[in-house]
Amino acid sequence: MTQAQREKLKQKLLALHAELTGKTPARIEPNRTDDARVGGDEDExxxxxxxxxxxxxRNRNMDGVLQRVLKALGKLRDDPDSYGECEECGDEIPLGRMEAxxxxxxxxxxxxxxxxxxGGPTRRKLTDYT
Structure with a gap:
């Protein structure tokens, strides 16, 4: 990966970081209010x-993505040559996947x-039981 490609991806990461930290967590309303018990619609x-x-x-997913963004930004800062390599096998991740x-x-x-x-497939064939 070239330095220009790394810089472009860094800008995407920074924009994503700003977007995720700028959002407030989705508010989770209480299950029932007193108004609902008095004459509200129980179908609600x-x-x-x-x-x-x-x-x-959604809140849990946003937190997970934010942690991964921070990890990627840290990798770009500390070891830019390893950014874009698979953490499991060490192969280079295709640029299209990195851009997405x-x-x-x-x-x-x-x-x-x-x-x-x-643990492998869980489905069995009918002949497995005879």
Whole structure:
């Protein structure tokens, strides 16, 4: 990776950092209010619970991405030559993947292995039981 490519990705990381730190966490409203018990629509409770779950998940995901952005910025500062290398196998991560996610830590193959189900396939064929 060239110095110009690294600088372009650093600018993307800094913009992403500014965006993530500028956002306030999604507010998670209480499940029920006193107004809902008195005459509110009880059909709203499942929707409210779903919205709480979505907001909680979004906050958790934003925190995870922010940590990865900080890690990538640290790597660019401390060891710029290793930025863009897979942390698992050491191969260079393709530039297109780096441009899409400048905080990416693994190449496609290693990420696929990390995301694969543990313990092998869980489905069985009908003939396995006879």
């Amino acid at each position: 409770q499942p929707l409210n619970e779903m919205m709480q779950a979505i907001a909680s998940n 996610m400048p905080y990416v830590e693994f190449c496609v193959n290693c990420q696929g292995q990390k995301d694969a189900p543990k």
